[in-house]
Amino acid sequence: MERIVVVNFGGQYAHLIARRLRERGVYTEIVTPEDAVEIAKAPDVKAIILSGGPSSVYQEGAPDVPDELFAIGKPILGICYGHQLIAKKLGGLVRRGKGEYGKTLVRVLVNDHIFDTWESEEIVWMSHSDYVAQPPEGFTILAVSENGYVAAMKKDYIYGVQFHPEVVHTPKGGVLLENFARKIAGVKHVWKPEDQIGKLIEEIRKEVKDGDIIIGVSGGVDSTVVAVLVHMAVGERAKAVFIDHGLFREGEPEQVVKLLNSLGIKVYYVDARERFLKRLEGVSDCEEKRRIIGETFAEVFTETLSKFPEVKYLAQGTLYPDVIESGAVKGADKIKSHHNVGGLPRWFNLKLIEPLREFYKDEVRKLARALGLPDEVVYRHPFPGPGLAVRIIGPFTREKLEIVRKATKIIEEELEKGGILRKVWQAFAVVGDDKWVGVKGDRRTVGYIVTIRVVESEDAMTADWSRLPYEVIERISTRITSEIPQVTMVTYAVTTKPPSTIEPC
Numbered sequence: 001m002e003r004i005v006v007v008n009f010g011g012q013y014a015h016l017i018a019r020r021l022r023e024r025g026v027y028t029e030i031v032t033p034e035d036a037v038e039i040a041k042a043p044d045v046k047a048i049i050l051s052g053g054p055s056s057v058y059q060e061g062a063p064d065v066p067d068e069l070f071a072i073g074k075p076i077l078g079i080c081y082g083h084q085l086i087a088k089k090l091g092g093l094v095r096r097g098k099g100e101y102g103k104t105l106v107r108v109l110v111n112d113h114i115f116d117t118w119e120s121e122e123i124v125w126m127s128h129s130d131y132v133a134q135p136p137e138g139f140t141i142l143a144v145s146e147n148g149y150v151a152a153m154k155k156d157y158i159y160g161v162q163f164h165p166e167v168v169h170t171p172k173g174g175v176l177l178e179n180f181a182r183k184i185a186g187v188k189h190v191w192k193p194e195d196q197i198g199k200l201i202e203e204i205r206k207e208v209k210d211g212d213i214i215i216g217v218s219g220g221v222d223s224t225v226v227a228v229l230v231h232m233a234v235g236e237r238a239k240a241v242f243i244d245h246g247l248f249r250e251g252e253p254e255q256v257v258k259l260l261n262s263l264g265i266k267v268y269y270v271d272a273r274e275r276f277l278k279r280l281e282g283v284s285d286c287e288e289k290r291r292i293i294g295e296t297f298a299e300v301f302t303e304t305l306s307k308f309p310e311v312k313y314l315a316q317g318t319l320y321p322d323v324i325e326s327g328a329v330k331g332a333d334k335i336k337s338h339h340n341v342g343g344l345p346r347w348f349n350l351k352l353i354e355p356l357r358e359f360y361k362d363e364v365r366k367l368a369r370a371l372g373l374p375d376e377v378v379y380r381h382p383f384p385g386p387g388l389a390v391r392i393i394g395p396f397t398r399e400k401l402e403i404v405r406k407a408t409k410i411i412e413e414e415l416e417k418g419g420i421l422r423k424v425w426q427a428f429a430v431v432g433d434d435k436w437v438g439v440k441g442d443r444r445t446v447g448y449i450v451t452i453r454v455v456e457s458e459d460a461m462t463a464d465w466s467r468l469p470y471e472v473i474e475r476i477s478t479r480i481t482s483e484i485p486q487v488t489m490v491t492y493a494v495t496t497k498p499p500s501t502i503e504p505c
């Protein structure tokens with residue numbers, strides 16, 4: 001299989017380079033600077049991309065790649081930091097400049113295949129303070145920015161661009177990356193996630209030689225796809241376990257069990273609702289809620305495992321970003337620690353099977369569709385592991401849990417009716433302890449405030465609030481205050497991430 005590798009210098013967007021290329025059918029993987037040379041030598045690697053990064057190339061200890069990488073003779077494309085690194089390593093000059101941030105106009109000076117379909121002037125997205133003051137000998141300047149900086153340069157098969165073609169704010173960026181892959185590097189193969197299903201099943205079958213395999217199912221798209229693949233590979237030896245912590249949305253546990261059963265996968269339903277809810281009662285601190293849930297989860301899961309003496313394997317829905325993030329990259333600025341509960345504890349004495357470890361979420365959705373899973377799974381919104389508990393501000397009470405559950409259902413129903421639900425990243429209700437005086441049936445009532453949170457996002461790292469039509473907000477508000485008697489006020493959350501986060505807790 002032909003592939004491209006991205007050397008990750010800790011850029012916030014290194015991931016997106018791989019995403020953009022894979023969207024366009026070019027299989028791309030991310031590697032560390034230390035592994036770059038070894039991997040780049042493999043015959044199926046057609047080209048190397050050097051990512052951006054927070055360091056400056058002239059700083060001591062800045063991430064680097066061995067000179068040997070340039071001697072392999074494969075096409076190289078440097079982006080931002082990568083572009084500056086090429087300049088420095090091959091004898092050019094990099095200096096600190098005025099900086100260019102955000103949308104910038106560039107002028108293309110030279111016709112080159114990498115710019116095929118570009119106009120002579122295009123908008124690109126920049127984020128740098130250093131710049132290439134002098135390209136190395138033999139390099140041609142292909143494009144300049146409106147501030148006169150080198151925006152693109154090349155020599156033979158070595159290219160550098162100062163802007164970020166991988167972000168959506170560079171409208172022709174995806175085209176440029178594909179031009180590099182197909183026209184400069186000669187990648188012909190068109191990679192599609194759904195073509196991998198047969199291979200995935202074959203690999204699981206080979207790995208799970210004997211004994212049973214457990215899959216924890218949450219109803220989320222990742223674990224559902226894993227359950228289906230594993231079941232297709234080893235049949236009845238696949239045991240799906242669903243732990244009901246009592247913090248799911250209305251009807252969710254029943255749906256999960258019913259769906260998997262309908263696919264021929266028998267689900268062991270564990271009712272642990274009381275244990276979770278009792279331990280949470282009265283707990284205010286967010287991190288404490290998460291800790292209790294994680295701990296109780298591990299406890300219940302361990303007890304459940306003892307009922308399956310033949311189990312030797314544990315299947316997990318680990319995705320490609322989890323794999324990369326866990327191998328922390330040298331030089332990367334930690335923006336936010338990702339709070340996936342860490343999945344199931346790795347200290348279980350079971351062999352881990354992670355069939356999705358090379359896939360992104362959108363690709364998993366494609367696998368789900370190709371496997372014939374219903375839309376409710378394919379388009380399911382991300383749902384936090386700690387469930388509705390992290391949508392309750394202040395002390396956890398069963399009353400607030402019921403309010404959030406009912407309000408969330410109303411929000412989902414109204415957005416579905418308006419054809420909006422599938423277009424947004426997440427939509428849910430939040431409740432805290434502040435009260436609002438209301439008048440219901442001519443009587444004074446003091447009730448809860450429910451906040452509606454609806455956001456649009458591509459990867460949850462940033463998010464914008466959804467500009468819902470007023471009529472939809474109005475219908476949601478009317479229904480919440482009339483169907484949930486304890487609520488007297490509904491508000492709409494209008495803060496982006498950052499500075500806010502998506503969940504309140």
Ligand SMILES: Nc1ncnc2c1ncn2[C@@H]1O[C@H](COP(=O)(O)OP(=O)(O)OP(=O)(O)O)[C@@H](O)[C@H]1O
Pocket residue numbers: 215216217218219220221222223224241242243244245315316317318340341342343344383384385
């Ligand atoms: N209620 C549950 N019962 C059993 N297993 C669970 C449950 N919740 C989560 N898991 C397991 O733990 C893993 C990690 O959970 P988490 O919710 O963080 O994963 P995820 O990346 O959101 O994946 P998914 O889309 O499958 O929910 C899941 O993939 C699943 O295998």
Ligand SMILES: O=c1[nH]c(=O)c2[nH+]cn([C@@H]3O[C@H](COP(=O)(O)O)[C@@H](O)[C@H]3O)c2[nH]1
Pocket residue numbers: 290339340341382383384385386390426460497500501502503504505
């Ligand atoms: O599996 C999860 N376990 C968790 O503990 C958790 N907390 C938040 N989320 C989800 O992560 C995304 C980003 O959330 P925040 O903006 O609130 O940090 C959003 O999609 C959140 O729903 C979680 N997912």
Ligand SMILES: NC(=O)CC[C@H](N)C(=O)O
Pocket residue numbers: 011051052053054055056079080081082127128129130131
């Ligand atoms: N985004 C980047 O790669 C930035 C590279 C370098 N740190 C600069 O500021 O110019």
Ligand SMILES: [Mg+2]
Pocket residue numbers: 218220383384385
């Ligand atoms: Mg989940």
